[in-house]
Amino acid sequence: MxxxxxxxxxxxxxxxxxxxxxxxxxxxxxxxxxxxxxxxxxxxxxxxxxxxxxxxxxxxxxxxxxxxxxxxxxxxxxxxxxxxxxxxxxxxxxxxxxxxxxxxxxxxxxxxxxxxxxxxxxxxxxxxxxxxxxxxxxxxxxxxxxxxxxxxxxxxxxxxxxxxxxxxxxxxxxxxxxxxxxxxxxxxxxxxSAQNIAFHEVGRQAVMADPEWCGGRYIDEGRRPEKGLAVARMAAHITYLSETALHRKFGRNLQDRETLTFGFDADFQIESYLRHQGMTFVDRFDANSYLYMTRAMDYFDLAxxxxxxxxxxxxxxxxxxxxxxxxxxxxxxxxxxxxxxxxxxxxxxxxxxxxxxxxxxxxxxxxxxxxxxxxxxxxxxxxxxxxxxxxxx
Amino acid sequence: MxxxxxxxxxxxxxxxxxxxxxxxxxxxxxxxxxxxxxxxxxxxxxxxxxxxxxxxxxxxxxxxxxxxxxxxxxxxxxxxxxxxxxxxxxxxxxxxxxxxxxxxxxxxxxxxxxxxxxxxxxxxxxxxxxxxxxxxxxxxxxxxxxxxxxxxxxxxxxxxxxxxxxxxxxxxxxxxxxxxxxxxxxxxxxxxSAQNIAFHEVGRQAVMADPEWCGGRYIDEGRRPEKGLAVARMAAHITYLSETALHRKFGRNLQDRETLTFGFDADFQIESYLRHQGMTFVDRFDANSYLYMTRAMDYFDLAxxxxxxxxxxxxxxxxxxxxxxxxxxxxxxxxxxxxxxxxxxxxxxxxxxxxxxxxxxxxxxxxxxxxxxxxxxxxxxxxxxxxxxxxxx
Structure with a gap:
């Protein structure tokens, strides 16, 4: 910590x-x-x-x-x-x-x-x-x-x-x-593309849904929309990998245990992997900057x-x-x-x-x-x- | 309303x-x-x-x-x-x-x-x-x-x-x-599949990240984790459609306007469509039930x-x-x-x-x-x- x-x-x-x-x-x-x-x-x-x-x-x-x-x-x-x-x-x-x-x-x-x-x-x-x-x-x-x-x-x-x-x-x-x-x-x-804009919009909505985002004024308020930004990163991260790679790396492998826990903890390795991606991202990246970067990409249309x-x-x-x-x-x-x-x-x-x-x-x-x-x-x-x-x- | x-x-x-x-x-x-x-x-x-x-x-x-x-x-x-x-x-x-x-x-x-x-x-x-x-x-x-x-x-x-x-x-x-x-x-x-579990995990984390979720006790508390559930639905909804269909239906068409607004409102039709999907879903579905249903699918492995x-x-x-x-x-x-x-x-x-x-x-x-x-x-x-x-x- x-x-x-x-x-x-x-x-x-x-x-x-x-x-x-x-x-x-x-x-x-x-x-x-x-x-x-x-x-x-x-x-x-x-x-x-x-x-x-x-x-x-x-x-x-x-x-x-x-x-x-x-x-x-x-x-x-x-x-x-x-x-x-x-x-x-x-x-x-x-x-x-x-x-x-x-x-x-x-x-x-x-x-x-x-x-x-x-x-x-x-x-x-x-x-x-x-x-x-x-x-x-x-x-x-x-x-x-x-x-x-x-x-x-x-x-x-x-x-x-x-x-x-x-x-x-x-x-x-x-x-x-x-x-x-x-x-x-x-x-x-x-x-x-429309699908890429769609994924970005999900990420932005995840950030903005976090009450810690404070309408974008979280720095002044001394807060951090970490949960929303982590969800945004998790969703985006899936799009960076291929189905085949996910299957090869993780498949349905369980995390540190032999059997299912019948709960909402991270049972599967892919779950802990994604949670880790979300958590480490929020330590290094600014939530509003994430909004601006995704918007810039969405707007791009050279023709x-x-x-x-x-x-x-x-x-x-x-x-x-x-x-x-x-x-x-x-x-x-x-x-x-x-x-x-x-x-x-x-x-x-x-x-x-x-x-x-x-x-x-x-x-x-x-x-x-x-x-x-x-x-x-x-x-x-x-x-x-x-x-x-x-x-x- | x-x-x-x-x-x-x-x-x-x-x-x-x-x-x-x-x-x-x-x-x-x-x-x-x-x-x-x-x-x-x-x-x-x-x-x-x-x-x-x-x-x-x-x-x-x-x-x-x-x-x-x-x-x-x-x-x-x-x-x-x-x-x-x-x-x-x-x-x-x-x-x-x-x-x-x-x-x-x-x-x-x-x-x-x-x-x-x-x-x-x-x-x-x-x-x-x-x-x-x-x-x-x-x-x-x-x-x-x-x-x-x-x-x-x-x-x-x-x-x-x-x-x-x-x-x-x-x-x-x-x-x-x-x-x-x-x-x-x-x-x-x-x-x-691993990718499907991944998308479900994003949805669950979106619900659980919403402070209105109250550790799952929102009904007792008289609250509703609507924002988190809407984000979960938006992410899932993308996976129900094909890239081709999204391109055909929405492409990069703008929403009710001629030009970009240079802001974070829904500029593109795909954005308002997704927001609408999220909003109508939370009116009819229980957030915890969404957690249980996604978990049931993740656990399914007939072999x-x-x-x-x-x-x-x-x-x-x-x-x-x-x-x-x-x-x-x-x-x-x-x-x-x-x-x-x-x-x-x-x-x-x-x-x-x-x-x-x-x-x-x-x-x-x-x-x-x-x-x-x-x-x-x-x-x-x-x-x-x-x-x-x-x-x-």
Whole structure:
């Protein structure tokens, strides 16, 4: 319990005063939002790995998923766990930080140090809560362009991300094609489906049903909607796995006992597993931020924002694309990637597409999948040669 | 709001004093439960349609699903809606009440008049709440055998049900083969999968997270865990539909407006639809009963209860089986029915199996599906001839 308390305290601090680097944008550099509102002042918490080369041509921006953060290849200060993509990113890894300058920032609306609902609203001196304007994937990316400007980078060698991160990749490629040499949207789609919106709505209702949520003002009230957020996470977590993987890992195995208890305790391993997922999540994540992140994904619809034709989002693009999907991913099924591939083909873009055979569901993009890593590695190597980057030493 | 209050009051009354017929079992006729406990006294609320013939050979027992009830072919007293299977059951329908004597009872643990957690515990004079012993699919069926005894019926012409109802059908066929001439398990399986247990656990945690749940004693406290139960229903409801159907019905269509609101109101039709499903459900269903029903389904594992070999559940059976599955059902995919079919074949049983092509998901079993109706009708006709039943007049 002491460890959990420590994590919660750390999470609260990281939301406003992060361990990572921070880029601060004062009143002279406001962030224009898709809602028509303006966020100012605001800050972006980010990490970098490796060194920018003299030509400033080796920078890779990695975009994180719904509950991810900037600690892509370094220890998370709250959980103490390794970076969430450390298997892919690091010295000598597929995304080699000995060769590339890797940037990863916490998205706007997040809770790991970039301005979000847990940040102080300068107008009131209290946490924003629901007074923070809704942010979109477009707003997250617009904020990232300001960070990339700040770092003096004109054109990114690559923008890479999975799930919500993949949405950001597509948004970058569509809105700032001249700044993106290669784009790797992984386990993503050009819009959120009705079923995905439905699952997000269940999660939001679970949070808002918790009386500790206090209409979003729980930080001011010194409370925490932990039960509601845990239920939201449990429901979402099921969608990250495949039926096959659940069956293989848990099946109907019982938890620490030989027979059924004929009660409502966690009899089955899958039950304790889910409860654990819910419990650990609430220690590290802000409930309002969860509402904002899910809303941003729901709102994402690249074609609708561009007159209804997805191919028009990529007209005359020179960006090289590599899309990856996973066979057992039912949150962003392969068909979603295929739709993007077809639009890219229609737009005459350079695109490669790999569907990885795996039973690990949507979460596969975060796991060690040799075929996936090989595809990313091969694509980046070839693009690096085309961009005139030296090989890794 | 007055209508909702009236429905809630009606639901409370129906739980203890149902509009339907009631069979009461006194202290001399206790119900032995799989947990080793005993339920006594207890009652079963049921409806019948049509007339029992002289040979007592034309009775069909219909078993309801998770949140179903005994009003299979007559108006539900709480909602005022037609019976839940009125498209299939009635005079001149596929299950012709001019020809068959149809029985449908509220399951033990339910909340429409059979003994359940909202019933009075005779030992305390208050609602059982969680003091009701856990009930299993086996317990539900054992109670039904006592009702069928009470009605003077030795052998049922048929036992028919979908989803949790289909589990009861399989339990009947496995435990009382001599009493079942034909069995029709529809959109069901011989055990609950890890993913299905996971979704149920999310629902239970949503209910239990609601402070109005009061550790299960909300009736005594005059409270109602409506928000938690609504979230549970919303999550479950997604699993009853298919991704394709959700896309076809709702897609990303906006609700009563032209543009996004940039807020957390129901922007998308799918959101208001789900909220509506949650809200109407809590008016008619008891939260604790929802816990008991989901637990009964989770515990169901026909093979495990019989030494681990499913075929052994059906050794030397003379029951004729007809199984039906639906292509887009991801809660009980066709593979679950195939597993049962293979076991029945291994046991040398008479079995026919139909997979219906539809995009309506698990809910298809409750909807007008001509091919499904034709399959059931054809199977029953042929069995009726074999049983020496006259044709419908």
């Amino acid at each position: 002491a460890a959990r308390r420590a994590r919660k305290l750390k999470a609260t601090n990281e939301a406003t005063d992060p361990s990572s680097r921070v880029a601060r944008f004062g009143p002279d550099r406001p962030l224009s939002l898709d809602s028509g509102k303006v966020l100012s002042p605001f800050q972006i918490a980010y990490e970098t790995y490796g060194a920018l080369n003299e030509a400033r041509s080796n920078a890779i921006l990695i975009c994180h998923a719904l509950t991810g953060d900037q600690y892509v290849a370094s220890r998370n200060p709250i959980t103490g766990k390794p970076g969430w993509w450390e298997s892919l990113v690091g010295p000598g890894k597929v995304i080699d930080t000995g060769r590339f300058f890797v940037i990863c920032s916490n998205v706007i609306g997040g809770c790991l140090g970039s301005t979000g609902p847990a940040s102080l609203n300068p107008e009131t001196g209290r946490a924003y809560g629901l007074d923070l304007p809704i942010v979109t994937i477009g707003d997250m990316v617009r904020a990232q362009t300001m960070l990339v400007d700040e770092l003096g980078i004109d054109r990114l060698f690559s923008v890479i991300g999975g799930s919500m991160g993949g949405m950001q990749v597509l948004e970058w490629a569509a809105s700032y094609p001249e700044r993106v040499f290669t784009a790797l949207p992984i386990a993503a789609g050009a819009r959120h 609708a924002d561009r007159g209804g034709r997805l191919a028009d989002a990529f007209r005359n693009t020179e960006t090289r694309f590599c899309l990856v999907s996973f066979t057992s991913d039912w949150l962003f099924p392969t068909e979603e990637s295929r739709t993007v591939v077809r639009a890219l083909n229609a737009a005459g873009a350079s695109v490669s597409f790999v569907e990885i055979e795996t039973d690990r569901g949507h979460d596969a993009f975060l796991l060690e999948e040799p075929e996936f890593f090989a595809a990313v590695g091969g694509f980046l190597d070839s693009a690096a040669r085309a961009r005139g980057l030296e090989d890794a030493p | 007055a209508a909702r209050r009236a429905r809630k009051l009606k639901a409370t009354n129906e739980a203890t004093d149902p509009s339907s017929r009631v069979a009461r079992f006194g202290p001399d006729r206790p119900l032995s439960l799989d947990s080793g406990k005993v339920l006594s006294p207890f009652q079963i609320a049921y409806e019948t349609y049509g007339a029992l013939n002289e040979a007592r050979s034309n009775a069909i027992l219909i078993c309801h699903a998770l949140t179903g009830d005994q009003y299979v072919a007559s108006r539900n007293p709480i909602t005022g809606k037609p019976g839940w299977w009125e498209s299939l059951v009635g005079p001149g329908k596929v299950i012709d009440t001019g020809r068959f004597f149809v029985i449908c009872s509220n399951v033990i643990g339910g909340c429409l008049g059979s003994t359940g957690p909202a019933s009075l515990n005779p030992e305390t004079g208050r609602a059982y709440g969680l003091d009701l012993p856990i009930v299993t699919i086996g317990d539900m069926v054992r109670a039904q055998t006592m009702l069928v005894d009470e009605l003077g019926i030795d052998r049922l012409f048929s036992v028919i049900g979908g989803s949790m109802g289909g589990m009861q059908v399989l339990e009947w066929a496995a435990s009382y083969p001599e009493r079942v001439f034909t069995a029709l398990p529809i959109a069901a399986g011989a055990r609950h 495990a209860d019989r030494g681990g070999r499913l075929a052994d559940a059906f050794r030397n059976t003379e029951t004729r089986f007809c199984l039906v599955s639906f292509t887009s059902d991801w809660l009980f995919p066709t593979e679950e029915s195939r597993t049962v079919v293979r076991a029945l074949n291994a046991a040398g049983a008479s079995v026919s199996f139909v997979e219906i092509e539809t995009d309506r998901g698990h809910d298809a079993f409750l909807l007008e599906e001509p091919e499904f109706f034709a399959a059931v009708g054809g199977f029953l006709d042929s069995a009726a001839r074999a049983r020496g039943l006259e044709d419908a007049p």
